[in-house]
Amino acid sequence: MALDLIPARHERDIHAAQRRFAIDQALHAQLQARAQPPDDYPLLRALRYHDDTAFPLAELRALHAELLRVETRFTEPSQVRELLCFVERTIADGDNLYATAD
Template sequence: MALELIQARHQSAIHDSRKLFAIDERFHAQLFARATSQREYPLLHQLRDYYADATLLLGDLPRLHAELERLTAQFTERTQVREFSRFVAQAIADGDNLYATAD
């Protein structure tokens, strides 16, 4: 089971999208062990509940990307957080929203 972020223009298109990023429980725990302040990481905190769906709109994604960039420095092994950041950057470039689904 993973929390999947699906890139799509509209929620009705998420089942057709092949662009997704899976956040496993271990990575999720690592993110929130570092992003403890909801005030400092408000968009990331929309994904705090691993078992709940969430929507991150295109207009919010640049701020989410900035939150991830700040958080990257707190990781020793940065591969996953950088991949997550690149995924968000691609969604911005494509003009899509992100839909988190707890599968």
């Protein structure tokens, strides 16, 4: 089971999307534990493992900034770096980002 991040222009297009980033339970728990205090990480905190959510393009730079801050709290930040690259490409492509819970 994973929380899939899917870039698309519109929600109706997510099923045809070619790219996805899967956040497994372990990474999700680590992100949430390190996104402290919660008020400083509203977008990361919005990623709920059992709920769908959407991040419009206008919010993706803020999400990217939150990920950069939390990355420094990881002993092994490689998964966070992969997620950062995924968000960067989504921004460059001009897409929104949809989080869908399996």
